[in-house]
Amino acid sequence: MRPTTEPVAAPPTTPAPDRPKVGPGYIAMLMLGGCGAFMAYITVLAFSLAVRVDALAPGHPEYLGYLAGLGGVVSLVSGPVVGVLSDRVRTRFGRRRPVLVTGAVVGTSALAVVGLAPNLGVLALGWVLTVLGWSAAMSSITALQADKLPGNQRGTVAGFTGFAQQGAPVLGVVVAGLLAHHGLLLTLVPGLIGLALLLPLVLFAAEADTRAATFDEPLTVPTMMRKYRYNPRHYPDFSWEWLGKFCFYSGLALATTFQTFFLAHRLELEVAEVAHAVAWVSLTGVAAATFGSIGAGYLSDRLGRRRVFILVAAIVYACGAATYAFAPNLATFMAAACLCNFGIGAFAAVDQAITLDILPDLREAGRFMAIAGLAHTVSRSTAPLIAPLVLTIGGGDNYTLLYLIAATLVLLAGLVIRFGVKGVR
Secondary structure, eight states: OOOOOOOOOSSOOOOGGGSOOOOHHHHHHHHHHHHHHHHHHHHIIIIIHHHHHHHHSTTOTHHHHHHHHHHHHHHHHHHHHHHHHHHHOOOTTOSSHHHHHHHHHHHHHHHHHHHHOSSHHHHHHHHHHHHHHHHHHHHHHHHHHHHHOOGGGHHHHHHHHHHHHHHHHHHHHHHHHHTTTOHHHHHHHHHHHHHHHHHHHHHHOOOOOOTTOOOSSOOOHHHHHHTTOOOTTTOHHHHHHHHHHHHHHHHHHHHHHTHHHHHHHHHTOOGGGTHHHHHHHHHHHHHHHHHHHHHHHHHHHHHTOOHHHHHHHHHHHHHHHHHHHTOOSHHHHHHHHHHHHHHHHHHHHHHHHHHHHTOSOGGGHHHHHHHHHHHHHHHHHHHHHHHHHHHTTTSSOOHHHHHHHHHHHHHHHHHHHHHHOOSOO
16 A cells, blocks of 8 residues: 555644734834835836836827736736745745745836836836736735734734835835836836835745645646635625625726826826826825725724725715816815725725635635735726726716716725625624
């Protein structure tokens, strides 16, 4: 007879209620890491990519939607692969940090390709590599939270990290605006700053050694394909949460992908000159995002309630998006930004806490967080492709309809989570 060994699910994960609270130093490292990764990635999506598209194909803003959609498709395909691989990494440094480092290095290198691209084909290649790298880095940071956080800290920590992520695009757009006419520096400098902000998390966020871990089944192509799916009937709360998340981020993608072109159109500015307006609009929302993210996250932990905060956040964001739709000047844009950023901050913090609360299997946190993340990536791949069609209704540049549709989707997200998810209060 051949000898057999009993497989061990790896690595074992301590149940959330039994975990010790993480300290302020660890929370600070998560905040810096999240800020860095989001600044490197979102700055390009929110501003730099539009500038590069306008430089390479003037008068064709629809190409921005196609590139954003392409990035969403790439992230859609790669997300679960990265999640499953990170669950199975065997190193003395743990299972998340190696993926985090690899993704950040690839993403930063790709930003140089975006900045130097001589044509749309090379720009698309650079953008795909940017998405691959920085998506892996961001998913690793989220998986670290699933591995480490006790249940009564999830909302609070999500609030603080959400605040950092909200501030990241503002800082990135300010930096990019100063470099709007320097193709390479425009994209690369925010990436280098993001890389620097990740260093404390990489160097000091200790993880358990996973070199001795074994697994229930070998990682083959069929196994990997099975990891992309699960039975929604077995995890109804996770499925309703996924649907609500998808609706919210679809609305957000419709509203934010074309923000640079929208402001340029309404304010009658050149695309490269709109950075100051984008920065002011973003900056006015920082305080609101901070209040929404930290306040909603903390209160959801203290009160033991999540869903009501999700619904309120969706309503506030929908009001802000509707204000955007009819905004005639910068002052109104800034008021709308306050409402939208409050809604985004509150929703993102509490939504992440809910996702961690109802995660089907903590041993496969990377896999299920990646599946949850597909709600982001699917919305980023579909909404930007739909947006150009919406803009052409009524003769073109129909930003009013675009933002009203965004408001409707976000409101629907709040209703789905409030009344569909039963496993949390």
